[in-house]
Amino acid sequence: METVSTWKACGGTQGVYRHASSATGTDMTFAVYVPPHEKGAKLPVLWYLSGLTCTHANVMEKGEYRAACAEKGIIFVAPDTSPRGEGVPDKDQYDLGTGASFYVDATEAPWSKHYRMRTYIEEELPELLAEIFPVDMRRQSIMGHSMGGHGALTVGLRNTARYRSISAFSPIVSPLACPWGQAALSLYLGENEANWRDYDACMLIADGARHEHLRVDQGSADEFLEEQLKTGVLRDVCKELGQPLELNLHAGYDHSYYFISTFMADHVHWHADRLGA
Numbered sequence: 001m002e003t004v005s006t007w008k009a010c011g012g013t014q015g016v017y018r019h020a021s022s023a024t025g026t027d028m029t030f031a032v033y034v035p036p037h038e039k040g041a042k043l044p045v046l047w048y049l050s051g052l053t054c055t056h057a058n059v060m061e062k063g064e065y066r067a068a069c070a071e072k073g074i075i076f077v078a079p080d081t082s083p084r085g086e087g088v089p090d091k092d093q094y095d096l097g098t099g100a101s102f103y104v105d106a107t108e109a110p111w112s113k114h115y116r117m118r119t120y121i122e123e124e125l126p127e128l129l130a131e132i133f134p135v136d137m138r139r140q141s142i143m144g145h146s147m148g149g150h151g152a153l154t155v156g157l158r159n160t161a162r163y164r165s166i167s168a169f170s171p172i173v174s175p176l177a178c179p180w181g182q183a184a185l186s187l188y189l190g191e192n193e194a195n196w197r198d199y200d201a202c203m204l205i206a207d208g209a210r211h212e213h214l215r216v217d218q219g220s221a222d223e224f225l226e227e228q229l230k231t232g233v234l235r236d237v238c239k240e241l242g243q244p245l246e247l248n249l250h251a252g253y254d255h256s257y258y259f260i261s262t263f264m265a266d267h268v269h270w271h272a273d274r275l276g277a
């Protein structure tokens with residue numbers, strides 16, 4: 001693993017790192033914030049999955065999580081949103097290909113060779129993290145935004161014993177039910193929608209996944225709410241099937257990092273309570 005850069009921030013270290021990923025067959029870059037801590041301490045981990053067009057850097061530069069993570073002693077990890085680079089297939093569209101993995105293990109050519117973000121997020125990166133950083137892997141939580149909110153919900157609901165809490169800003173709650181999701185999943189997984197259920201939070205809940213600590217924050221002025229995000233679909237599924245959901249609607253906020261940064265500290269504190277931090 002290579003250290004790309006480090007900065008002292010809020011008493012801890014914000015770093016950017018790069019490694020050769022066996023899951024994606026590419027170099028992958030990720031950001032980790034390690035708060036100030038006593039030598040030898042093992043700290044809880046909060047994962048953050050980003051949305052369409054993002055790299056590891058968007059939340060690092062605009063998400064404003066460090067002060068809260070420093071206060072609570074939480075390590076914050078921000079992976080990239082897709083493989084990228086030479087030989088990686090792409091589409092000339094912001095919502096497919098590079099920056100738009102939807103966190104799946106693709107099964108369709110030519111995507112299946114590199115687009116293996118499920119394995120990367122669920123297996124490879126946690127193993128690397130545990131080797132290199134002072135993490136307590138028994139205390140993990142996960143959050144994300146938009147496509148990364150979909151990622152956090154689906155990774156979390158597939159691995160309910162691993163994460164103490166799951167939260168999302170403005171998530172795509174059901175790729176099966178929106179144009180972004182339908183386009184991406186048909187490309188990466190093929191046309192048979194039965195194969196998409198593992199990548200749809202509402203379907204995972206319908207298929208029996210349950211988690212005690214699930215939270216969504218959504219802005220009412222989000223330009224993608226009606227057509228793509230469809231928060232109400234998740235609200236209704238949770239209500240019908242008895243999955244607890246803390247749903248916070250915020251009047252006037254849009255889809256941007258101005259919304260995320262406003263409520264980021266609140267999410268970090270919410271996870272901290274559940275991580276025993």
Ligand SMILES: N[C@@H](CCC(=O)N[C@@H](CS)C(=O)NCC(=O)O)C(=O)O
Nearest residue numbers: 051052053054058094146147256257
């Ligand atoms: N119009 C936007 C659509 C994509 C978008 O809004 N992406 C969100 C996540 S779904 C984002 O986080 N963009 C990057 C940023 O705001 O820094 C664009 O082309 O960037």
